[in-house]
Amino acid sequence: MALITENNRQYYAGAQGFMSANSTASGQAFTCTFDTDLVFGNHNPLETNYALNNFKLYTAAVGVATYTEYTAAYTVVNNVITVTGSLAADTSVVVQLKSTEGGNYGNRDAYGSAVQENWGSYSYIKLNDVIDNFIVAYVGDGKLVNKVKKSDVLFFAKRCLQEFSYDVLRSVKSQELSIPPSLSVPMPQDYVNYVNMSWVDKAGIKHIIYPTTLTSNPYYIPLQDADGIPTQSNFNNNLQGTSIVNKRWKDNNLKNLNKELENSSFFSNIYGGGFGNGFGTVGGQYGIQPEIAQINGWFTINERDNKFSFSSDLSDKLIILEYISDGLAVDSDTRVPKMAEEAMYAYLSHAIISTRANQPEYVVNRLSREKTAKLRNAKIRLSNIKLDEFTQVMRGKSKWIKS
8 A cells, every 4th residue: 555645746736637528418526636635615706615715626628728717616525526517528627726836727826825735744644543553553352452442542642642742743833923013912822832932134034032031921910009909899809900010111112221222221220230331231241141141132921911022122023933732723733743653652552551450560661661762762753863964063163262
């Protein structure tokens, strides 16, 4: 059984061609064999759901090299396109998945990302395939697991994918965002933890933005009376106000906090003040903190509003937010790098056996050691360390610094 099921045209161009019957019979069906499932909303471009399609259908008459989009009625069920009406005999039919380049047919306006999302998919295996493979190889009479429900395997497989996403797979996602005047952007919908934050200059070069401890985002902001006691609403809950701390941090010009601004009276007395020559900023000229010794700006995580807040010098900047999810947010996430496949089988074996009663301790311990060893191997494989790159770095360590 070949593992590659698409031909070169399907994979690279996202297109699959057919020839209609040599008659004008109606209801002709064309079965697509892309690795990508067809998404169908409507055949009519004037309908709103038409935009949901991840493909376009084109036809060309016999002897005609020009393709036009087919917008007459058709249906799509399980990747089978059925034309409701009739087609001329020997009509060329092409299904074009949407591409960032617009495809190769008609007006080349099949814009989307279905083709590019499929590129590189061979390096992954679907989570459902991992579950099926585990049941075949490890479950049954005379095997490691005598009997197990598929729902149990699914539960542990999802837990495994979550844990692997944090420490092993490190499937980093990223978003390109602009900092609005509010200096805040919401956390991504599938956000678990951030990996990196940077702003991008006009040359496309990234500059790391660091988190700061210079300020914070209070979670609760109770309104107080004249005696400092929180006040309550008619429902006996503390009334909440607006953060003064956040407002002060937003309103201050922090662009030159690292001692480049000579007229910085706000920071002149913080942490002991400056040391003359106009350097009246945090840390002064002596004993500067690494957190302050950079000009790329700062960000904080506002857990109260579930957003990232930035310093004022980053307003209108283009940023890249890199973060990790748990691998289960959407269906396209539920795939596993083949380099970690064996580690998943070891995780599932240990998880299922260790949670059962009256299991020999030596068996559980052996499975635990196997899981740890294969997990270590997966980390090494996925770290993608190349000998040439490592050698290049080490050569740089031997350079002399001359003044």
